[in-house]
Amino acid sequence: MTQDVLWSPLADPAVLTLMPSPDFLSSEPFEGAAGLGPHHEGPQGYHAVYRGDIASQLLLLPGSKASPSLAALIPLDSQTLGRVEALLRFWRGYHKRPVPPDTRMTVQQRRRLRLMLRAADGRTNRASYRDIATAFFGTERVASNPWKTSSLRDTVIGLARGGAAMIGGGYLELLRHRRRS
Structure with a gap:
């Protein structure tokens, strides 16, 4: 139910x-x-x-x-x-007419949100940033560059921090359209 x-x-x-x-x-x-x-x-x-x-x-x-x-x-x-x-x-x-999509989030934003929550979940379960990067991008891609200077490392850290912010209440912003400055 x-x-x-x-x-x-x-x-x-x-x-x-x-x-x-x-x-x-x-x-x-x-x-x-x-x-x-x-x-x-x-x-x-x-x-x-x-x-x-x-x-x-x-x-x-x-x-x-x-x-x-x-x-x-x-x-x-x-x-x-x-x-x-x-x-x-x-x-x-x-009225059974075609329904336009909800435009509060783009397809790319939805994909990033899923990755952020997965990364935050991994960190909550004590996974290292490298372990999360391996799960997201594969062993070969993670091993192709030195980890300390890898752009994948920075990406995963950003995803984990973004996911933690969403869990901490930032998810409410997903309900609203972004205002243009």
């Missing part, structure tokens, strides 16, 4: 906040209740996961469960574009 991880909309901008739709906006009913997982009551309302073509976490504000039509509440803040993107992915999945 799997356990849903429920995030606060402050921590994860992809959490969709839904509220009763004013009558003058829409009278179309939201018929997605069948795809909702169990409701978990919280201080803000009810948290649920919609399982359609993609899984989306929803926060139903008070009064939403009894309302036939719903509206999304999107604050106008630094995370607005991420929230709009999450709403678009949910809406397209709900």
Whole structure:
């Protein structure tokens, strides 16, 4: 059995906040209740996961469960574009249309994250940086250069430190889009 991880909309901008739709906006009913997982009551309302073509976490504000039509509440803040993107992915999945990928992380960033966590796990289990490099890159490649000056050594040290930072709370930044300076 799997356990849903429920995030606060402050921590994860992809959490969709839904509220009763004013009558003058829409009278179309939201018929997605069948795809909702169990409701978990919280201080803000009810948290649920919609399982359609993609899984989306929803926060139903008070009064939403009894309302036939719903509206999304999107604050106008630094995370607005991420929230709009999450709403678009949910809406397209709900209507059985092609769902665009989540752009919070690139394929390269996902690959690096996996390596960082593996390196941090290796260090936690007392593996040396050289042992980790051998597991990642192979014995021949690690042995091809002097270890003390090897770029692979620097790479593995950076991966292990990055993984430790992620475990220490840096993972929360993965939930947000990067802001351009």
